[in-house]
Amino acid sequence: MALRGNLRDFTITQLLNLVNLAQKTGTLVVDGPSEQAYISFREGKLAYARVGQDDGSLAAVLHKANRLTVNQYRAIVERAGKITDKELGLLLINAGYLTQEEILLNLQSYFTEIIRRLFTWVEGFFRFEGEMLAPEDRINVRLDLENIIIEGSRQLREWEQLQDEIPSLDMALKFTDRPLKNVNLSVEEWRVVSYINPRNTMKQIALTNKMNDLDVRRIVYGLLQAGLVEIVRPEGMVIPISPKTFPTQDKEEQKSLVNKLIGRIRSL
């Protein structure tokens, strides 16, 4: 039977566990909330991963990890033409610029980071394509899934707790009366704090700071616990009251109706 379904019913951690136990080879395609991810496995081990618009090429991975400067990256993209990642890797190793181990570690860390991102996806569809193997022109790794699964389970528990605390990112934040003095905040926390305003939803703050839902919830949770902020409805955002709320759209009639209700409840 085809391995496909909804992340609501079958989490990424459960999927990785299944791939690991069944020692599967193929690619897990996940259609997330706004992007698509491809995670390839070989005999139950992580081989390759790519998400969204990232091309997942070796040059891009090394550039993201600050192992290649912007100019070096551009030069490779422009001049190296159709060189494969394997060929590029060999060139870099032969030039003494990077070791084979460094290249593999950077790729492993990049692929693991993609899976960490997937742990925050609770909505979306997945399918496992047994025929779809990791791209041949890319360097594949062989990474055991156990540690990733344990990390994912831990993160899932944290995610569930944070979702209980902050169920909706469509709400905004405002500072409480406590002064924001002598508080030690990390760079990430300051980035969130700098956008706190009843007009900005948490979703907007996350988007502006390029944070995922888990990251922004984690930071907001800390600020809430410290009593520095509170959750408020976004100012200026018109959330239409359902027309079903009142049987009439006339304001005076609506008020009269509420007064009638007050009178009736008093008389009970």
Added chain:
Amino acid sequence: MQTVKMVVTGPFSAGKTEFIQSVSEIDVVSTERKISTAAERSVKEATTVAMDFGRITVDEDLVLYLFGTPGQKRFDFMWEILSEGMLGFIVMVDSTRPETFREARSILETFRAYAPTPYVVAANKQDKDDAWDLEDMRHALRLDSKTKFLPCVATDKATVKSVLLELLYSILAEMESGE
């Protein structure tokens, strides 16, 4: 016939069904089922799985419906459906069960995000010896000073009326401030 509705929500066993029963003119149409887990069974025998439904007739043209949401998290898909078109909502919290405060806070935030309607929070079972003080509960529930947080005994009609009236006053105040 015109109808309006209010929603009574809160964690499992907060007293939502009793609250509605205290003021409803009909026997509450309750969709209760026997509790399946031992932990929950130790708190009560049956729970609401879809919704409770109470009615207060105002006059021949107007009826107020009170909907109680299921308290167990696995039925939370019903919440958004029930919140559609509500005048306002009441979050019930059991003052004697601090282990449910976090969930109550989460439910409150979820409903606040559904609709910009007024709400009040009712601290139920305030007549019990082991009930938390309102001020302590206000801190634990992280309610700001502007949120109406009212003592309540769900089986006592007078306190239930007072909670409903406070919600209606808030609805009226919001309508007047929005003019």
